[in-house]
Structure formats: structure tokens, C-alpha cells
Amino acid sequence: MKIIENGSDYREFIGIIRGRSEDFGIDIIEDAKIIIEDVKRNGDTAVELYTNRFDKFQRDTFKVSQQMIEDFADKTGRPFLEALNKSIERIRQFHQRQLERSWKFQDDNGVELGQLVRPLQRVGVYVPGGKAAYPSSVLMNVIPAQIAGVKEIAICVPFPDGQIDPCVMAAIRAVGVTEVYAIGGAQAIAAMAYGTQTIKKVDKIVGPGNAYVAAAKKMVFGAVDIDMIAGPSEIVIAADETADETFIAADLLSQAEHDENASSILITTSKELAAKVQIELNSQLNKLTRKEIAQKSLENYGAVIIAADTAEMFDRVNEIAPEHLEIMTKAQDKDVELVRNAGAVFIGKWSAVPLGDYAAGPNHVLPTNGTASFFSPLGVYDFIKRTSLINFTAAGFKDIADTVEAMADSEGFQGHSEAVRVRKRALAKI
Numbered sequence: 001m002k003i004i005e006n007g008s009d010y011r012e013f014i015g016i017i018r019g020r021s022e023d024f025g026i027d028i029i030e031d032a033k034i035i036i037e038d039v040k041r042n043g044d045t046a047v048e049l050y051t052n053r054f055d056k057f058q059r060d061t062f063k064v065s066q067q068m069i070e071d072f073a074d075k076t077g078r079p080f081l082e083a084l085n086k087s088i089e090r091i092r093q094f095h096q097r098q099l100e101r102s103w104k105f106q107d108d109n110g111v112e113l114g115q116l117v118r119p120l121q122r123v124g125v126y127v128p129g130g131k132a133a134y135p136s137s138v139l140m141n142v143i144p145a146q147i148a149g150v151k152e153i154a155i156c157v158p159f160p161d162g163q164i165d166p167c168v169m170a171a172i173r174a175v176g177v178t179e180v181y182a183i184g185g186a187q188a189i190a191a192m193a194y195g196t197q198t199i200k201k202v203d204k205i206v207g208p209g210n211a212y213v214a215a216a217k218k219m220v221f222g223a224v225d226i227d228m229i230a231g232p233s234e235i236v237i238a239a240d241e242t243a244d245e246t247f248i249a250a251d252l253l254s255q256a257e258h259d260e261n262a263s264s265i266l267i268t269t270s271k272e273l274a275a276k277v278q279i280e281l282n283s284q285l286n287k288l289t290r291k292e293i294a295q296k297s298l299e300n301y302g303a304v305i306i307a308a309d310t311a312e313m314f315d316r317v318n319e320i321a322p323e324h325l326e327i328m329t330k331a332q333d334k335d336v337e338l339v340r341n342a343g344a345v346f347i348g349k350w351s352a353v354p355l356g357d358y359a360a361g362p363n364h365v366l367p368t369n370g371t372a373s374f375f376s377p378l379g380v381y382d383f384i385k386r387t388s389l390i391n392f393t394a395a396g397f398k399d400i401a402d403t404v405e406a407m408a409d410s411e412g413f414q415g416h417s418e419a420v421r422v423r424k425r426a427l428a429k430i
Helices: 007-021 026-042 044-055 066-073 078-096 135-148 166-175 185-194 211-220 245-256 271-285 291-301 310-320 332-338 353-358 394-410 414-428
Strands: 002-004 103-106 112-119 122-126 152-156 179-181 204-206 234-239 263-268 303-306 324-328 344-347 384-391
Touching (some): 007 263, 007 310, 026 044, 026 211, 044 185, 066 166, 078 135, 078 166, 152 185, 185 211, 245 263, 271 291, 310 332, 324 332, 332 344, 394 414
Parallel strands (some): 002 303, 122 152, 234 324, 263 303
Antiparallel strands (some): 103 112
């Protein structure tokens, strides 16, 4: 890991980590575009073509039967199922508190204004099923939609060589989704976005995937809504001299092992702690089964940043706007008030990021690559839409008619003004 103690090195490093998630390569963009257009034109035929080509998987139907879900799910063991159920319970408890309600009020003229809060009708969830399988992604994407009141949830998950991780199927069974399709990649995104003979169009697509999936999601945005374009995983730990170097090293490695593009950063006011963490990292790294991946991640996108004081430490935090932020300082409960930009904040030495990945309760779908300065974690609010309510009385209309007429005239919209004037004339006759 790099040791950064001056501004120029810091600026250079920020540029490097920001560059991890720049625009997709031209080949990926072109390939995803071809697939999307083919699926739009040819529907199931195109989906079948790409599924056979990429997943080496051919069936009479993309639809996964309930029996197949059960058969795969039954291959899991009791310890995993118990962990799954506890995670579901905690995730539901947290997200239940995000529910919004419709509301309205009346002003002095009896005018009623408000907002209707309604769930989306149909949502598509993409679940990775290739090199990596994440049952936790099923929970984090499906549960908030269910709590929001979404009636129809369709899951697309690839079945490479006709196989799928049983834990993913157990998660699908546990949350009660029955509309599941054995397709992945850009073709799955296109099928959900535009619909095929088999798959009904959705209103929104959520869930992580590879570069082709991410590129496809970006391209179909507008035809449907999407959650976000997620980049590589990242963690920033803000710590002072009171922090435990063993915990810090373990938490940095927990993100570095995701992939070579993950970023793990310690920002500290203590050079002594920085040195201890470096030693501990080398020791713990040798014990990891994904050592090579974590090592490359630390070499390319890892750093220890030395800050002059607490204020500078959190200035750096807020500029990076990390996906995950851990705070390990003697004044941690006070220092959290200095945080403006972060996807999720983990306070104190017992709040390790992996807890949030699986069972803490808050969503693990988080903004990355600095987008925490304007994006929020996935939540129930992502699966609702709001509609304004406007119900005027005659007295209320009279109170603002001249105002509206003047504003419309200033913008040159005669028809707008006339819509007000005809009502003013009608009122004058009463």
C-alpha cells in the first residue's frame, strides 16, 4: 500500500481510484448495444441465441419451475438456512422503517394539496450467477421492493452450463419470488427492459452484474428506471492512535479480496498506527485464500493517507465519498457528525463492513466511486413513485389567479393565461 503524506501525491491517487470506473471499453459498449437491439427486434429468439452462446445452456423455456427452485435450494444445509433466515429478519426490520405514506393538507382557503405514494407495479432483479454467486444480493434487492408493495418481481439469473449456486436458489425461495428466468448478461437486461414473448416488461431493473450487465443497464435507462451503475468495492477507514491495527488490517483486506479493482484506504492522524497496520496487513495477507487478488488490489488502489488532524481526516473522507466508511476514533460518536459523503458508515471497532454486507439490516447496495456525494443506498424509497395532489376551491383559485396569469404572460404562454382568465370570468358572473 502507498503511504501518502503530501497534497500532490494525494491528488494523483484520487485520480487513480476515480479512473477505476470510467466509461466502459468500446468493445463492451458495442457488444451490449448489439445484444440489446437484437433482443428488442427478435425477443425470445435472440435471448435463446445469447444464452446458448455465453452460458452453454439450452432449455425449452427460460422460466425456472418451482420444482427446480426447490431442488437446488434443498442442496443447502441447515447452518446456511438459519443464517439466511436471520439475515432476512434483520433486513426486513430495517427497511420496514423506510416506508413512506401518502399525505395531504389544507390551506386557509380550503385548497387541498398532497402527495400520493404508490409502489411500482413490476420490478426486475438481476442476480449474478456466473463466476460469483451472491444470495445476499437476492435479499437486498427483493426485500425492499416487497416492503414497498411491488406486486410483480421477476428475477433473471444465469445458469452457466445449466447449473446455479444452491444458496442463491435458497434465497429466492426464502423471499418467495416465483417468477425466475434462467438468463443472464446484457440479454437479460434487454429482455426485462423491453419485454419478449416470454418475459413481461418491467418498470425498473436493480441488481449487480458484470461490465456487460452494467453497460446494458446504462443503455436501457429511460426505457426503464435502474438503481445505479455500481463500480468496484471500496472502503475508507478513518482512525486515530486509539484504533486496533489488527481490526483495521482485516477490514481493509475484506474489501481488497473482492477483486483487483477494489480500493482499500486508511486515513489516520497517527503515523505510528499507519506503520502497525502495514505490518499487520502483510501478516494477514498471507493467510487469505484470495491472496493474489487482495495483493493486487492493495498495490494498485490501496493507500494509507496521513492527515494533520481530525478536520483534515474527514475532509479527505468527504472528498473520496466512499462506499463503506469505518470510524475508529476516540471521539467516534462525535466524529460521525463530520461525515457528509458516504454510502454506509460503520462506527466503532465492532462494526465491521462484512456485517453490513449480510446481516446488519441496512442495504448493501451502495453508491461507489465518489457517487455517495449525490446517491443514496438502495431502499424502499427506490421502489415507489410519488404523484402530486392538487384540489382547489374557488376561493383558493381567486387567491392566486393573478399570480399565475402574470407568470404565464412573462413566459409568453397565452394559452396558460387564458385557462386562468376563463375561470376568472366565470367567477365574476357568480
